[in-house]
Amino acid sequence: MEGQCYPHEYQSILRGSDSPAIHANIPLEKLYDQLCAGVFLNNRTVKYSVEKESQKNCFMMYARGFSIACSDDPSCWKWVTEKDAPSDGVLVEMAELLKVRWLDVRGKFDLSNLSPATTYEAVFVIKLKSSGYGWEVPVNFGVTLPDGTKKEHKVNLKEKPKDQWIEIKAGEVSTSEYKEGQMEVFMYEHSDHWKSGLVLKGVLIRPKNYINK
Template identity: 45%
Template sequence: MGNSQSDQVLAETDRKAKAESSQSQSQPQAIKPTAQVQPQKEAARTPRHEKQIVPPGDYKAILKEADTPLNKKNLSMKNMYDHHYSGIFLNQMKEKFWVEKSSSKKCFMLFARGLSITWADTPEYWHWKSVQEATPRDEIIEVAELLNVCWLGVHGKYEISRLSPETNYGVVFVIMQKDPAYGWDVPVNIRLILPDGTKRESRENLMERPGGDG
């Protein structure tokens, strides 16, 4: 990724609080469209798996980053589209790319290894573990399990040039919480920095979010 501010979107979350033990797992940051584009109707005799995906402009460049190269000669049309819809891992399992069925728009997910996590390599604070992703292919991904920190800092940035043009995107942090998990009653600061430097900030109590105990 380049370092030009004009080509990047930055998302970060942090918390200023005393040390509190928590058993939360830092999972991916997903970037996907929030606006839907209705595809044109297909001919009635066209099989579902042969519906044409409109390839993005940098489609071939994205596939070059795939961890497992796709051999089109050995894949049927249906299997090729299934890969596009279910996702392709990029850059040593740090990222995932897929095409949204309803809009043919590009979506991306940054896994924990693709984010910058404060003290992530300190065993007293974080534990790295493998979990099974809830996808049709049941892929194994690496997540960071939070043990105990006095400062929670997770940062990520992404090149907006890789996203589909003229499309509204949402940035989502995916967090898994074990039972019991505590310390999350302290609000976290969520900050999104746009390419022009504009900041959008909010404070969230994760225990009150869907999946929390509140």
């Protein structure tokens, strides 16, 4: 590893690693390639990685770690297991919407794990199935910051590509302004009509000018 810019709080974060071979006390030089590739935490509900160019922390929060209204009702949602990426054999759980009126998905993230003095964006990763329906009404996406500030906007999902993973930005947070506390990310649509055919992979939290694609 070049330079002495160590990823923020990486040792503390790695204590939640799912892999017994990855320990917080291993020298960073031996861990760095793995950190850039990503390390699963908390029973594969989170993936921690380091952006190679900037050495800033990134996170993927998977669907199983979210609060999803009616997700325990098999007539409303089903849990599916798929590869995290085509080139990655690791399986993660994703939530597929079967049929609901009340769409409400929320997740919380501890900002103290993000790199300092950085603007981050929170991005929902979803797939809209061509067989889906009920997306005539725009869906609300947003974030609630630690001081209660809420930022949200509407997105017309009916116009988005089908049967492929797409990214929908929820919002941004600056760790110069918010150094700790929890940020909530959310997606909701509460109108009284049925909706179906959305698959939730999770939410990416990454530096706004993300380089390590």
